[in-house]
Amino acid sequence: MKRILIIGGGFSGLAAAMGAARKLDELGVTNREVAVTLVNRNAWHSIRVRNYERDLSEIRVPLDDVLKPIAVERVEAQVTAIDLARRRVTIKTLNGPTQLEYDRIVLAAGSQVNQPDTPGLAECAFNVDTFDAAARLSDHIAKPAKKPPGAGRYTALVIGAGLTGIEVACELPERLRIAGAGDASPAPPRVILADHAPQIGSVMGNDARSVIGEALAALGIETRTGIVVSAIDQEGATLADGKRIEADTVVWTAGMRANPLTALFPVERDPWGRIAVDEFLKVKGVADVFAAGDVARMIIDGRHPTVMSCQHARPMGRFAGNNVVCDLLGVKPLALQINWYVTCLDLGPWGAVYTHGWEPKVVAWGMAAKRTKRTINCVRIYPPRSGSRREILEAGAPTVPSPPESYR
Numbered sequence: 007m008k009r010i011l012i013i014g015g016g017f018s019g020l021a022a023a024m025g026a027a028r029k030l031d032e033l034g035v036t037n038r039e040v041a042v043t044l045v046n047r048n049a050w051h052s053i054r055v056r057n058y059e060r061d062l063s064e065i066r067v068p069l070d071d072v073l074k075p076i077a078v079e080r081v082e083a084q085v086t087a088i089d090l091a092r093r094r095v096t097i098k099t100l101n102g103p104t105q106l107e108y109d110r111i112v113l114a115a116g117s118q119v120n121q122p123d124t125p126g127l128a129e130c131a132f133n134v135d136t137f138d139a140a141a142r143l144s145d146h147i148a149k150p151a152k153k154p155p156g157a158g159r160y161t162a163l164v165i166g167a168g169l170t171g172i173e174v175a176c177e178l179p180e181r182l183r184i185a186g187a188g189d190a191s192p193a194p195p196r197v198i199l200a201d202h203a204p205q206i207g208s209v210m211g212n213d214a215r216s217v218i219g220e221a222l223a224a225l226g227i228e229t230r231t232g233i234v235v236s237a238i239d240q241e242g243a244t245l246a247d248g249k250r251i252e253a254d255t256v257v258w259t260a261g262m263r264a265n266p267l268t269a270l271f272p273v274e275r276d277p278w279g280r281i282a283v284d285e286f287l288k289v290k291g292v293a294d295v296f297a298a299g300d301v302a303r304m305i306i307d308g309r310h311p312t313v314m315s316c317q318h319a320r321p322m323g324r325f326a327g328n329n330v331v332c333d334l335l336g337v338k339p340l341a342l343q344i345n346w347y348v349t350c351l352d353l354g355p356w357g358a359v360y361t362h363g364w365e366p367k368v369v370a371w372g373m374a375a376k377r378t379k380r381t382i383n384c385v386r387i388y389p390p391r392s393g394s395r396r397e398i399l400e401a402g403a404p405t406v407p408s409p410p411e412s413y414r
């Protein structure tokens with residue numbers, strides 16, 4: 007029996023499992039001939055892009071609901087080492103460490119928020135990188151502060167004004183207002199969005215930035231650019247120039263880095279820690295290994311590298327799953343090409359902004375763009391939840407969808 011091992015059950019890993027199962031089904035190969043196993047550190051497929059939302063109740067799907075109908079085995083464990091020469095992966099389970107053998111692997115272990123060694127960051131700041139982290143933030147905001155009212159009691163400081171930071175900040179005035187509803191004398195909520203860069207939303211074009219500016223102003227969010235945070239504590243942050251920002255809630259959203267497992271491969275990594283894959287999702291310079299999602303860098307249209315996004319992770323996963331089976335069985339693989347790029351940024355109660363293209367052109371904003379965002383977050387990026395084997399296999403087909411619909 008041959009074994010395909012998929013590391014990670016997020017957007018790319020789950021798509022790879024569906025893609026591999028679909029290809030095996032198409033070729034008439036049974037799971038007694040080729041077994042597909044997915045290793046994930048918990049039992050959930052997390053819709054990570056929704057971690058900034060207030061209601062977290064719908065943002066995890068049990069992996070077994072998708073994997074069982076397509077006969078993919080699930081192992082709940084943390085991958086700690088990969089022995090490329092012996093084709094063995096070391097995993098840490100609740101019962102201790104053990105090893106899994108493989109013929110091919112798909113690395114789909116995602117990314118994590120950048121955590122520099124700023125004093126107090128690890129202990130005192132919140133983030134929305136994982137479901138557990140987002141739940142901790144929710145608990146913290148929802149609990150009326152036990153301590154006497156201080157300057158920062160209903161103030162939140164969001165550090166990192168990229169896309170995630172903007173989405174987090176735009177939700178916070180409402181969340182703080184709700185949290186203060188039971189307080190006899192709540193201070194008005196105050197949200198500060200800060201970045202060391204000279205502007206908010208650096209990766210967006212000028213047009214989108216002006217929409218973002220309008221939304222932030224309407225929501226009463228203060229912005230601070232060009233600031234350097236030197237320490238974080240329970241009451242706020244100290245800046246490099248010695249000034250203080252008093253805030254009981256500090257959320258860190260400054261940058262992402264590929265999963266540290268990428269360091270186990272004897273290849274160059276890009277500035278985000280990603281390893282290069284070819285158009286078939288095969289890791290360049292390493293035998294028997296495919297990679298997809300945030301751990302992988304691929305040129306998708308002859309010019310642009312993939313962006314760490316579920317937009318790219320999902321098709322990369324489907325093609326990696328298809329091609330890892332092809333590689334194992336000597337069948338011609340399929341090249342992935344994606345000829346479009348969009349962003350759809352949630353701007354809280356104000357709406358959203360939807361852009362098309364690598365030079366972002368605003369195609370919709372306000373509540374029209376919000377409709378697109380809700381469709382993406384609540385429908386488009388979910389795996390089938392019907393339990394239907396046929397539907398799940400079809401969702402694993404190596405295809406690239408059209409961009410999300412734009413509304414007027």
Ligand SMILES: Cc1cc2nc3c(=O)[nH]c(=O)nc-3n(C[C@H](O)[C@H](O)[C@H](O)COP(=O)(O)OP(=O)(O)OC[C@H]3O[C@@H](n4cnc5c(N)ncnc54)[C@H](O)[C@@H]3O)c2cc1C
Nearest residue numbers: 014016017018047055084085116299300314315316317319
């Ligand atoms: C708040 C937020 C908002 C975002 N908004 C957007 C957006 O609007 N649009 C967009 O396209 N992208 C967005 N992103 C980025 C997007 O979530 C990621 O690019 C995407 O999740 C990458 O998919 P992935 O499969 O590579 O990794 P992930 O989805 O992170 O999945 C990785 C999986 O691997 C598992 N894992 C990790 N390490 C190990 C290990 N050692 N052993 C076993 N299992 C392991 C994890 O538990 C996880 O299940 C957002 C991200 C965040 C945090």
